[in-house]
Amino acid sequence: MADRIIMLIFDGIGDRPVKELDGRTPLEAANTPNLDRYAEEGVNGIMDTIAPGIVPGSDTGHLALLGYNPYEVYTGRGPFEASGIGMKLSSGEVAFRCNFGTIEDDVVVDRRAGRIKEGTDSLAEAINEMDFDVDFVFRESVEHRAVLLFRDHSLGPFVSDVDPHDDGLPLKTSKAIDGDTSSQRTAELVNKFTEKSIHILSEHRVNVERQKKGLPPANVILPRGAGSVPDMKPLAEMKGIKSAAIAGIPLVRGVCELAGMDIIEVEWATGGLDTDVESIMSAVVDNVDRYDFIIVNIKGPDIPGHDGDYQEKIEFIERIDVSLPILESIENAYFAFTGDHSTPVTVKNHSGDPLPLIIKGDEVRVDHVTSYGERSCATGGLGRIRGSDLLNVLMNLAKRTEKFGA
Amino acid sequence: MADRIIMLIFDGIGDRPVKELDGRTPLEAANTPNLDRYAEEGVNGIMDTIAPGIVPGSDTGHLALLGYNPYEVYTGRGPFEASGIGMKLSSGEVAFRCNFGTIEDDVVVDRRAGRIKEGTDSLAEAINEMDFDVDFVFRESVEHRAVLLFRDHSLGPFVSDVDPHDDGLPLKTSKAIDGDTSSQRTAELVNKFTEKSIHILSEHRVNVERQKKGLPPANVILPRGAGSVPDMKPLAEMKGIKSAAIAGIPLVRGVCELAGMDIIEVEWATGGLDTDVESIMSAVVDNVDRYDFIIVNIKGPDIPGHDGDYQEKIEFIERIDVSLPILESIENAYFAFTGDHSTPVTVKNHSGDPLPLIIKGDEVRVDHVTSYGERSCATGGLGRIRGSDLLNVLMNLAKRTEKFGA
Numbered sequence: 001m002a003d004r005i006i007m008l009i010f011d012g013i014g015d016r017p018v019k020e021l022d023g024r025t026p027l028e029a030a031n032t033p034n035l036d037r038y039a040e041e042g043v044n045g046i047m048d049t050i051a052p053g054i055v056p057g058s059d060t061g062h063l064a065l066l067g068y069n070p071y072e073v074y075t076g077r078g079p080f081e082a083s084g085i086g087m088k089l090s091s092g093e094v095a096f097r098c099n100f101g102t103i104e105d106d107v108v109v110d111r112r113a114g115r116i117k118e119g120t121d122s123l124a125e126a127i128n129e130m131d132f133d134v135d136f137v138f139r140e141s142v143e144h145r146a147v148l149l150f151r152d153h154s155l156g157p158f159v160s161d162v163d164p165h166d167d168g169l170p171l172k173t174s175k176a177i178d179g180d181t182s183s184q185r186t187a188e189l190v191n192k193f194t195e196k197s198i199h200i201l202s203e204h205r206v207n208v209e210r211q212k213k214g215l216p217p218a219n220v221i222l223p224r225g226a227g228s229v230p231d232m233k234p235l236a237e238m239k240g241i242k243s244a245a246i247a248g249i250p251l252v253r254g255v256c257e258l259a260g261m262d263i264i265e266v267e268w269a270t271g272g273l274d275t276d277v278e279s280i281m282s283a284v285v286d287n288v289d290r291y292d293f294i295i296v297n298i299k300g301p302d303i304p305g306h307d308g309d310y311q312e313k314i315e316f317i318e319r320i321d322v323s324l325p326i327l328e329s330i331e332n333a334y335f336a337f338t339g340d341h342s343t344p345v346t347v348k349n350h351s352g353d354p355l356p357l358i359i360k361g362d363e364v365r366v367d368h369v370t371s372y373g374e375r376s377c378a379t380g381g382l383g384r385i386r387g388s389d390l391l392n393v394l395m396n397l398a399k400r401t402e403k404f405g406a
Numbered sequence: 407m408a409d410r411i412i413m414l415i416f417d418g419i420g421d422r423p424v425k426e427l428d429g430r431t432p433l434e435a436a437n438t439p440n441l442d443r444y445a446e447e448g449v450n451g452i453m454d455t456i457a458p459g460i461v462p463g464s465d466t467g468h469l470a471l472l473g474y475n476p477y478e479v480y481t482g483r484g485p486f487e488a489s490g491i492g493m494k495l496s497s498g499e500v501a502f503r504c505n506f507g508t509i510e511d512d513v514v515v516d517r518r519a520g521r522i523k524e525g526t527d528s529l530a531e532a533i534n535e536m537d538f539d540v541d542f543v544f545r546e547s548v549e550h551r552a553v554l555l556f557r558d559h560s561l562g563p564f565v566s567d568v569d570p571h572d573d574g575l576p577l578k579t580s581k582a583i584d585g586d587t588s589s590q591r592t593a594e595l596v597n598k599f600t601e602k603s604i605h606i607l608s609e610h611r612v613n614v615e616r617q618k619k620g621l622p623p624a625n626v627i628l629p630r631g632a633g634s635v636p637d638m639k640p641l642a643e644m645k646g647i648k649s650a651a652i653a654g655i656p657l658v659r660g661v662c663e664l665a666g667m668d669i670i671e672v673e674w675a676t677g678g679l680d681t682d683v684e685s686i687m688s689a690v691v692d693n694v695d696r697y698d699f700i701i702v703n704i705k706g707p708d709i710p711g712h713d714g715d716y717q718e719k720i721e722f723i724e725r726i727d728v729s730l731p732i733l734e735s736i737e738n739a740y741f742a743f744t745g746d747h748s749t750p751v752t753v754k755n756h757s758g759d760p761l762p763l764i765i766k767g768d769e770v771r772v773d774h775v776t777s778y779g780e781r782s783c784a785t786g787g788l789g790r791i792r793g794s795d796l797l798n799v800l801m802n803l804a805k806r807t808e809k810f811g812a
Contacts, residue, residue, distance in 0.1 A: 363422040365759070365781050367784070381452075381781055381784040383789050384789065385458050385790070386458075389457060389459060392457070392758065393459035395459060396459040396757055396759065397459075399753060399757075401461045401757075401758055403461045403462070404456065404462060405462060406463040406465050
């Protein structure tokens with residue numbers, strides 16, 4: 001009888017020794033009695049999500065964790081964001097993340113348009129009504145965020161951003177990075193799209209109202225992160241498992257959606273530090289009978305990593321630890337506790353440092369490790385594996401792998 | 407001066423913790439003073455024969471151990487079985503494993519024809535005399551087993567089995583799995599071959615005699631495991647070493663034959679639990695001066711693994727251990743002690759759990775490990791390597807590897 005597989009991905013959990021913590025990492029310094037117990041009951045190791053020293057994004061990291069080769073399927077963030085907010089995509093289309101921004105005399109004075117909260121649906125409607133050279137869909141997301149999709153299969157994804165990435169800079173002209181004519185065509189189109197967006201948005205009543213209130217108008221669309229919608233074989237087909245994901249942030253949801261996984265909605269899973277970790281764990285328990293494999297992304301630890309706030313990282317890790325025993329009611333399952341990448345507080349960004357990994361379940365070769373940490377796990381019985389191998393390792397343990405050969 | 411290389415492959419040696427053994431594996435529970443001493447004198451690690459979590463067959467596993475990429479050369483078991491019983495093959499031909507079976511009104515009532523022991527040579531002769539659309543060779547093997555080879559290079563290997571795999575079921579119609587016309591042609595041919603075999607065998611005097619004695623007639627050929635004969639560069643050419651294999655079972659012999667290796671015959675090496683382990687070790691000693699590299703497959707541990715019999719697995723491992731000191735007379739050699747895949751008694755089948763590995767020889771970086779076991783080896787100085795790297799690691803130690811670069 002095959003067992004279930006549950007992967008808990010603590011986003012950005014891995015770290016480096018911190019002076020103020022006497023050379024311990026935030027995870028090593030955190031009080032994590034439950035994770036320590038799982039390390040003791042399980043087999044441990046370290047994991048390079050993509051490859052040693054490679055710095056994963058949350059998108060490429062989760063692609064690897066699901067067994068995809070990010071070097072094959074990833075050309076940019078756009079399609080994963082688009083999929084993550086529920087847009088239906090077809091492989092070969094080119095998608096962009098966008099911001100609503102504020103432009104004055106060709107200078108982007110605020111690339112978030114004052115973090116605009118209302119009216120972006122009306123602005124998006126106006127954009128979608130415009131005449132354009134190719135079929136496209138533009139969709140607003142949370143606050144100043146949006147997504148643009150060119151519904152054309154002849155376009156190349158390798159173009160630079162229009163978004164200048166800092167306030168006070170002029171709009172950039174998108175260019176083909178690879179010199180390919182298909183990407184050149186995309187660059188021309190996205191430059192034209194931006195130009196037209198200024199004309200349409202500047203006169204829009206939402207912006208007229210904003211200016212009356214002294215708010216910066218959302219009078220330009222700033223596309224970035226172009227990517228081609230990948231042709232990803234569904235996980236069900238690739239691995240023969242029925243799978244679901246719990247993820248607060250659209251980017252990770254998008255990866256899982258494009259892998260053909262179900263998304264389990266958890267009302268208070270915000271993807272922020274205010275997320276309701278207990279509800280996430282309860283949702284795993286509630287849904288475990290419906291799936292062979294559930295992946296759970298808990299964004300929390302990544303945020304203080306980016307902020308360089310080791311104290312907040314420790315506290316969030318401790319909140320995760322407290323929430324975990326709910327999962328112990330699940331039987332006949334193999335659990336992995338790991339991350340998608342490190343976000344060391346000393347780096348304030350993602351890093352390629354390997355992740356600590358526990359695998360727990362009935363028949364693992366329990367090792368001598370007794371605590372969950374970057375260094376304790378490194379001495380464990382799993383040695384050092386890659387992210388793209390993790391699901392295979394779990395499927396083997398859960399007796400879900402067909403023999404290759406005879 | 408280059409040293410010799412000897413790989414001892416204990417088939418299915420790897421296992422999982424067993425409750426009845428207080429959480430030890432059969433290997434950990436076995437009394438193995440010699441292997442433990444080798445672990446102490448050597449450098450240790452764990453090995454994924456193909457990749458972490460991938461479940462190898464004995465064929466794909468040995469391909470990897472010899473440095474071939476099974477994903478490139480393996481399409482099915484047929485050609486390796488055919489080569490293993492001494493058939494001469496040419497790359498691109500399609501081979502099948504077959505059973506002599508008993509059919510009644512289109513239902514396979516006994517897919518082993520009462521484990522027929524005599525007369526299959528005469529039956530095979532009759533088959534080989536039949537008119538058919540393509541050149542073919544049919545050869546009987548042990549008991550009810552046989553091999554069919556289509557001597558045609560235009561055929562595809564991706565076809566489903568005619569053999570229904572269980573008694574009491576109708577013959578299956580072979581179909582192309584990949585939808586390719588070359589595989590469709592193979593499917594048509596193998597269906598026709600099976601049909602014709604029934605006509606020829608039903609009236610055969612061997613079967614008339616069998617029925618007189620109340621024995622089930624061997625009146626159908628049941629092909630399965632189609633595979634294309636791979637174009638494998640000989641090991642001598644690929645690695646520059648003169649190599650031989652000792653292997654009781656045809657499947658592994660076939661892999662080694664297709665790698666262009668010599669086969670060392672050992673009379674009492676049966677591939678069963680009754681095999682004469684001492685004779686195998688003596689044969690290594692007797693032949694070591696003739697080769698740079700000898701691989702030895704000892705099938706024994708796999709059998710109780712499949713049966714779920716940890717006691718028998720322990721006993722066989724202990725028999726191997728006792729036989730090993732004969733090898734200590736060999737000088738100037740590097741030895742590897744490992745397996746081709748795990749066959750945990752808890753799984754009763756092959757699994758993708760990593761194998762324990764000792765490498766022993768004059769200049770290895772001796773580590774702290776003092777016993778041969780799945781978990782003790784995991785803490786050793788070799789870390790976690792892949793099967794396809796093992797021969798390279800040994801060749802390097804034996805000073806047999808040319809520098810790549812300058």
